[in-house]
Amino acid sequence: MATAPQLTAASxxxxxxxxxxxxxIAANVIALETLADAVAPQVERAKSLKMDMSGxxxxxxxxxxxxxxxSRRVASANHPVEVVGVSENYAGLIEEVRHVNRHNSPPPKAxxxxxxxxxxxxxxxxxxxxxxxxxxxxxxxxxxxxxxIIRKPRSLRLTSLVYQLYRVGWQAxxxxxxxxxxxxxxxxxxxxxxxxxxxxxxxxxDMVGILVLRELGVLIVAIMVAGRSGSAYTAExxxxxMREEIDALSTMGLDPVVxxxxxxxxxxxxxxxxxxxxxxxxxxxxxxxxxxxxGGMGPSIFIARLHDAVSVTHFEVGMIKAPFMALxxxxxxxxxxxxxxxxxxxxxxxxxTSVVKSIFLVIxxxxxxxxxxxxxxx
Numbered sequence: 001m002a003t004a005p006q007l008t009a010a011s012x013x014x015x016x017x018x019x020x021x022x023x024x025i026a027a028n029v030i031a032l033e034t035l036a037d038a039v040a041p042q043v044e045r046a047k048s049l050k051m052d053m054s055g056x057x058x059x060x061x062x063x064x065x066x067x068x069x070x071s072r073r074v075a076s077a078n079h080p081v082e083v084v085g086v087s088e089n090y091a092g093l094i095e096e097v098r099h100v101n102r103h104n105s106p107p108p109k110a111x112x113x114x115x116x117x118x119x120x121x122x123x124x125x126x127x128x129x130x131x132x133x134x135x136x137x138x139x140x141x142x143x144x145x146x147x148x149i150i151r152k153p154r155s156l157r158l159t160s161l162v163y164q165l166y167r168v169g170w171q172a173x174x175x176x177x178x179x180x181x182x183x184x185x186x187x188x189x190x191x192x193x194x195x196x197x198x199x200x201x202x203x204x205x206d207m208v209g210i211l212v213l214r215e216l217g218v219l220i221v222a223i224m225v226a227g228r229s230g231s232a233y234t235a236e237x238x239x240x241x242m243r244e245e246i247d248a249l250s251t252m253g254l255d256p257v258v259x260x261x262x263x264x265x266x267x268x269x270x271x272x273x274x275x276x277x278x279x280x281x282x283x284x285x286x287x288x289x290x291x292x293x294x295g296g297m298g299p300s301i302f303i304a305r306l307h308d309a310v311s312v313t314h315f316e317v318g319m320i321k322a323p324f325m326a327l328x329x330x331x332x333x334x335x336x337x338x339x340x341x342x343x344x345x346x347x348x349x350x351x352x353t354s355v356v357k358s359i360f361l362v363i364x365x366x367x368x369x370x371x372x373x374x375x376x377x378x
Contacts, residue, residue: 003057004028007035014047018070021055024063036066040073049074053094054085064090064097131357138335141257142265148258160263168229168264169271175228176221176275177282183220184212184283188290201295205302206309208287213314217280219366222325225272226358230333233264234354237337238347246338265330272326273319280318313378321369328365329358 005022018039024032043049049071056063071081086094149156191204237260240246246256284306291297297305336354340347 005031005035005063006055007039009039009042011042011046014045015050016042016046016048016074017050017052018043019052019055020063020067021057023058024056024067025058025060026062029062032063032066036070039070043070043073046074046079048080048082050082050084052085053083053087053090056087056090059090059093061093061097064093065100068094068097068100134335134339135331138261138331142262142331145255145258145262149262155258157259157263160259161266164263164267165271167232168225168267169274172225172228172271172275173278176224176279179224180212180217180220180279180283181286183216184208184286185290187211187216187283188287189294192290192295196295201297202305204291204295205287205297205305209284209306209310210314212280212283212287213310214317215366215370217283218276218318218321218325219362221276221279222272222322222329222362222366223359225268225275225326226329226333226362227355229268230329230358231351231355233330233333234337234340234351235347237261237334238340238350241338241340242342242347261330261334264334265327268326268330269323272329273322276318276322280315317369317373317378321366324369325362325365328361332358332361 003022005020005024005028008019008021010017010019051067051071053059053067071083075081083094188204188208191207192201195201195204237246240260246260249256249259288299288302291302292299333354336350336357340350
């Protein structure tokens with residue numbers, strides 16, 4: 001039978017003895033708080049505390065916490081606290097309450113911002129191992145799927161491949177033509193503006209031809225494809241992942257890599273060299289128009305100078321890069337799409353990550369190819 005809670009306080013000099021009795025449970029919360037407040041002044045003045053809990057008939061978390069708060073007032077002043085008479089039934093509860101809020105972490109110390117930034121960069125670099133693993137896993141899955149297509153050509157989803165070629169290649173031609181045309185025109189204009197001071201107008205053609213065919217043509221087109229088609233791939237696969245359509249394909253016994261990813265990557269690898277060729281021609285055409293109207297160099301002279309300055313090797317270098325850049329863009333876009341979680345925020349984050357990673361890797365790959373071709377004399 002529940003008994004009314006009581007709290008007896010006995011002072012012996014600076015020492016205080018508390019003896020709680022009765023039912024210290026939540027049903028008696030008002031009475032318990034009144035008892036605790038009544039003895040609070042004596043607890044504040046005490047130099048030592050002894051708490052005898054042998055008279056407790058009932059105890060729950062609320063009662064144990066009120067008694068713990070009283071004991072902590074003494075302990076916080078570095079005075080001794082002794083708890084005796086604890087029943088075996090309540091020993092575990094009292095021990096748990098005793099450890100509540102005991103391990104509060106100290107406030108963070110002010111750190112050197114330079115060291116903090118270096119640490120963040122280091123942690124990001126170390127965390128990039130997961131990105132490399134995901135990239136290699138997707139590359140391996142694509143190789144396995146492609147081997148399966150070679151063994152069974154009829155398993156290739158030709159309709160999907162043609163549709164992706166239409167989206168990635170044909171629909172991208174207008175914007176590729178416009179941007180590369182403007183890039184070629186700007187390079188030629190700046191070349192004439194600065195080279196004219198040294199009487200080297202004819203070398204503008206060399207600069208435009210070599211830059212466009214070797215570097216800028218494929219690089220600009222790859223960056224535009226990464227922003228246009230790579231982001232679309234990530235958003236599409238991410239939406240399918242959120243709606244569990246990819247899981248449904250696996251449940252039906254279909255490989256998502258073969259059905260969804262392989263046609264997209266093959267379309268990119270096939271379309272990017274064509275777009276690179278079209279973009280390079282548009283950039284040369286833009287440079288030729290600027291040379292005619294701004295530099296006073298007729299089309300026949302421009303073409304003749306271009307023929308002398310540019311060799312087939314320069315064209316080959318740009319075209320060799322294109323499929324590798326397309327492969328990198330496709331793998332990054334599709335792998336980031338499959339990493340989308342169940343929220344719209346995750347979809348937006350992975351789409352942004354896909355574009356940033358693709359552009360970064362395309363530029364790094366271009367630099368590696370530049371070193372490679374220079375080493376073999378191309």
